[in-house]
Amino acid sequence: MKRSLPLFALLLCSFFAQAQADKVRQLVQQRQQQLLQEYLQFVAIPNVMGDSINIHRNAAFIQQMMERRGIATQILTLPIKGASPLVVGQVKVPGATTTMGFYAHYDGQPVNPAQWAKGLSPFTPQLTTDRLDRGGSFVPGNAVPAVIPEKMRLYGRGSADDKAGVFAIIAAYELMKQSGQQPKANLTFIFEGEEEVGSIHLDDYFTQHKALLKADLWMICDGARHVTGRKQLVFGVRGDINAELKVYASARPLHSGNYGNWAPNAAMRLAQLLASMKDDKGMVTIPGFYDDVQPLSKAEKEAIAQIPDVVPTLQTELMMIHPDGDGRNFQELLNIPTLNINGFAAMNVGSMASNIIPAEATAALDLRLVKGNTVEGQFNKVKRYIESKGYTVLDHEPTAEERKKYPLIAKLTMNDGAYPAQKTPMDLPIAQQVIAAIQSTTTDAVIKIPTVGGSLPLYMFETILQSLPVSIGIVNYDNNQHAENENLQISFLLEGIVTMAAVMGVH
Amino acid sequence: MKRSLPLFALLLCSFFAQAQADKVRQLVQQRQQQLLQEYLQFVAIPNVMGDSINIHRNAAFIQQMMERRGIATQILTLPIKGASPLVVGQVKVPGATTTMGFYAHYDGQPVNPAQWAKGLSPFTPQLTTDRLDRGGSFVPGNAVPAVIPEKMRLYGRGSADDKAGVFAIIAAYELMKQSGQQPKANLTFIFEGEEEVGSIHLDDYFTQHKALLKADLWMICDGARHVTGRKQLVFGVRGDINAELKVYASARPLHSGNYGNWAPNAAMRLAQLLASMKDDKGMVTIPGFYDDVQPLSKAEKEAIAQIPDVVPTLQTELMMIHPDGDGRNFQELLNIPTLNINGFAAMNVGSMASNIIPAEATAALDLRLVKGNTVEGQFNKVKRYIESKGYTVLDHEPTAEERKKYPLIAKLTMNDGAYPAQKTPMDLPIAQQVIAAIQSTTTDAVIKIPTVGGSLPLYMFETILQSLPVSIGIVNYDNNQHAENENLQISFLLEGIVTMAAVMGVH
Incomplete structure (x- = not known):
């Protein structure tokens, strides 16, 4: 969908895109039990850096998930002790001139099992009827129902951050194809095993495999949907x-x-x-x-104006009367x-x-x-x-x-490890395509964030691969990431598959 | 010696005072071996607050030292668990209208024997030929020579801070009398056992024994002579x-x-x-x-101008180029x-x-x-x-x-325990007498310090007893007070006896 298309063509594209998203969503509903069963096996593999055997088991499991779906894979390693493997999947589309990259990470934050709620163990995934501190109870025998209730959760390290990203990408490819759609761009998937320790070797992998990993856009599938539940795209990090x-x-x-x-x-x-x-x-x-x-562009300013205002909620929660920032908008201050x-x-x-x-x-x-x-x-x-x-x-x-x-x-x-910001212009044609693709999966306006306040070394995509990254979060915001009782609201994972499938149609 | 005496009378008084000091100094020289032997026994009694048995042994030892010298004594106690006794001595002079008080403390700072130099033990007093870190060696068998060398030291907790003060006061009384001089004022001696923990019960003793402890001037015998070796009087604390x-x-x-x-x-x-x-x-x-x-008086300003300037030495030692204080004099800043x-x-x-x-x-x-x-x-x-x-x-x-x-x-x-400053006007007649008495014992100009920078709760003397204190230090400045290897240069103690005897002549 190029920006120069006339309005009628835009509307038509939009109509077909929505129809396509609905088809994928239907398939997800049909396959939900099987998908969750597969995901439970994945979350059961411990994934903390340093536990080298299990890190490699995760990599092998991811490779098998891709192979089962007809994706060509390779496991890249480095001759550095303790470096986690980078799992790569590739789909070559004859005649395609564009490559879309998809990134997620399979490692998780260290765990202290003693801090987890009674009956939970970080690497024994547990289904519950709702959030445990909201009255949820354990699902007996972890029996996956044919229809997964909206509020059902899965507790376990990595369930949200970021095995959900890995799984959504791989499942999205399968279901997109099953829905009858073929990718129009080449697809490259990479799954990292060191994100939680600062992606300490990602630059080595990028440097050694520049050609393999070059893409027109990298979709970073990590993080959560907005606190309002709306889908959001992030174009930059500090x-x-x-x-x-x-x-x-x-x-x-x-x-x-x-x-x-x-x-x-x-x-x-x-x-x-x-x-x-x-x-x-x-x-x-x-x-x-x-x-x-670098001043905000017109598109960025407009996007910022449309981000839901969380300030009154924050001020109440934090019991803070006068914020810093000379009266400027919260989002502006993050830029x-x-x-x-x-x-x-x-x-x-x-x-x-x-x-x-x-x-x-x-x-x-x-x-x-x-x-x-x-x-x-x-x-x-x-x-x-x-x-x-x-x-x-x-x-x-x-x-x-x-x-x-x-x-x-x-x-x-x-200190060691300082790095610059990264920002992808949201008015790039390919970025606009991604926005439209996500928008096709939801009736709520997609939230577009020029820069989040936090930091990730995404600059590497730009400086080493000459590729631009855009981040998307698919999981529930209340997932306790990095802490005890990490959990995933399963309906968010299933909808995440729909989201990622839509992005795979971009070319 | 009243301020209104004519110059001739002043000079005459001064001459007699010097002659008197010389007499006492001669007696000290004759008695030095015996005095040091007695002092060694005193320093051998452990004196850390909390060690109640030894605290009471110190009090009894002091009482005996006074009784042997014909001083009437009493040991005051409080019905408070752990409170150290206050040892009191009194000499009543028929017809005297003035009372001079003398204060010192017998308790010492806590010790960590492991930190002391090899062969030293805090409560096994040890004579050495010089300061240990200047080549001094142990005197075999602690044998006290008939003539004590100038550089000889005594190592032990309390040797300098402040059993030296206690001993100098008591010995001074004896030697003054032996020299043929009778006190002209009533004398009251008090020896405290809680100074190192902040004199926490001194106000109780003062309140309960106001009449007994009232004096025209209290001499606080604690601390060291000036770093130059000169004698110094301190009139105030912050x-x-x-x-x-x-x-x-x-x-x-x-x-x-x-x-x-x-x-x-x-x-x-x-x-x-x-x-x-x-x-x-x-x-x-x-x-x-x-x-x-309260602005400095003329006398105080003059005194400050005569205090030796330690600033260049300090700046070199502390490697500090620009002090605070807007260019003001170091001593002025302490005021x-x-x-x-x-x-x-x-x-x-x-x-x-x-x-x-x-x-x-x-x-x-x-x-x-x-x-x-x-x-x-x-x-x-x-x-x-x-x-x-x-x-x-x-x-x-x-x-x-x-x-x-x-x-x-x-x-x-x-925090608990805040208290105000105390300052005794140095132009009071009785203060002037004390200055003259000390000056009679030395050819170097006595250093007069209106206020030292540090703090002591001396305000109690003023507010409870309506008495004014003046402090005098007699020991060597390099005595390691409060730390390991506390030591006394014995010649300073002997000269301290001369100093205190001179002050006892004040009336």
Whole structure:
């Protein structure tokens, strides 16, 4: 569906797309019992990084699921100890000039079984009649009914994050074909096993398999539908820098009586430095901090205006009267960079406090980056700002010589693993096609989010594969991802299959 | 020696006083072996609060030392579990209208024997030929020589702080009498056993024995001579308030990506609040903070001008280029109140840091008070300042109702045990007499300090007994007080006896 089509053609396409989605949904309903039975086997395989045997069992299971559906597969590995395999599936369409990529991950967050609700075990998937804390009860013998009730849930690690994504993609391919539709673009599927530890080898896989993994668009199938239940597409993520700022005063902590008023206080110095970085509206005062931000496009501004407003709900829940952000829209604020104090420390508070003038004080900072910011650039703005306050900024503990030489000393270091933001323009023709495809599966308006506040290293798709990613979440928002009692509302998985099948029609 | 005496009389008095001091010094030299032997027995009695049996053995030993010298004694106790006895000695002089009080304490700081140097044990006093870390060695069998070498030291808990004070007072009385001089004022001696835990019952003793303990001047014999070796008198101490300031943002910590730029950060709020309390010269900006300070008298200003300048030495040792205090004199800065951050904390730094927006942040503060400040007044200045920044200042954790009602919430609490400053005017006639008495024992100018930076609850002498205290330190400054390897340079104790005997001549 190209943007230049006349209105009539658009409406016609839309009509056929809706009819197609309905067909897939019907098939999903017919096959629901069998699909869930297969999914239960998948969730039963432990999937925490470090448990190498089970990580490989997951990869083999995924490979078999694809093979059963006629998808060509390969399992890529790296000669790095502990690196999880990347499972790849490919569907080549004769004559196709476009390739659509589909990504999900099969690894899960570490578990502490003791924290899970009574009767639950992270890797013994358990069906329940509803959310357990809303009166749900265990389904005896995990017997899958022929018709799965709307509220039925499946508890288990990975049930929502993100085996649901893996399964929805693979099942969608099968059901799309069964519905009579053939893919028009080549399809590439990749399933990663290290997302929860920061996708630490994804760049290696991308670099070594550039040609294999190049696509016109990568659909990242991870995360949840909007809290309202509406389907949502995410076009960007913020980048992230973790940094540590430490300031120094005397060579050692001093008695606050004997030296108070005379000896400088490292905690006060740090407080003054940090305090001056934001104004009383919570906006960053560091010169140029917002300067290189890529402005929102017209399409992005329109999309933002249509995102349901969660602020009143949040303010009530968080018991917060005045948000930061100088009165700007919540979503707008997620589209500019941040400077945040994660924590600070100097000597002790509470019962361990003593009458001391701290000699050192430390703050942990994180800087979220948006499109336009670079890691080095953003870090250097902070560094130059501290220098402008008279500080000599070191990247190491000051030596005695340095202490004797510089009146004001700070140490600013960047942690490993910083990366830039990624954003896919939502007005790209192929992005517009994806939006229309999703919209064809639902009568509610699809929510389009230019950038979420959080960070993922999606920039790799762009910088290594020269491909653009778009993210879609299919599971229930209340899935307890990363925590105990992770669960999936099964009707969301089934509808997710319909959603992914629709995207597979894009070309 | 009244201030109105003509110059000739002053010089005459001075001459006799010096002659008297020389006589006592001669006697000390004759008796040095015996005095040290007695002192070794005293230091051998463990003196840490909580060790009730030994605390009482110390009290009994002190009582015996006084009785042997013909001083009337009594041991005061309180009906409070664990309270240490107060040992009192009295010398009544027929016709005397003045009473001089002498205070020292017999308890010591807790010990960790493992931290002491090899061969040392805190309560097995050990003589050495010099400071151990300057090449001193153990004196075999602790044999006390007839003539004690200048550099000889005695290691043991309480050897310097403050059994030296107790012993110097008692021995001074004996040797003054032996030298042929009779006291002209009544003498009252008190020896406390709880100084190292904050003199927690001294106010009870004072209240219950007001008449017994009233004196025209109390000499507090505790602490060290000046770092230059010169004798020094201290006329005041700062008061102290410990307070905790906590600020709140959201009801719980939030993900810095999902909420960054929008959710207020408690650490930033606290940083901004603290930062605004001082200017970049380290002076407190809270309105009225310095307003009620009692100005220094002419005598105090002159005394300050004559205190040896330790600042260059300190700056070198502390590797500090720019002190706080807006260019004011170090001593002057000890004579104004302080506001100091002892420590602060919000979430974590270092390896435990996470991408979080802290919901709470806490600072431990101490406020040193000088004469003119009141505890309530100084605390309220801080409280009103925080209020002026838009905060509602509570004395408890905010309730949900309060969180929903007030945009900015802080909790400010004062710890137990705050107390005001104490200062004795150094131009009082009796204070002038004490200065002259000490000066008669030395050719170096006696250092007079209007107020030291540290805090002691000496206000009790003033408010309960209506008596004024003056402090004198007699031991070597490098005595490791409060720490491991506490030690006394014995020649300082012997000269301390001369000093205290001179003060006993005051009337």
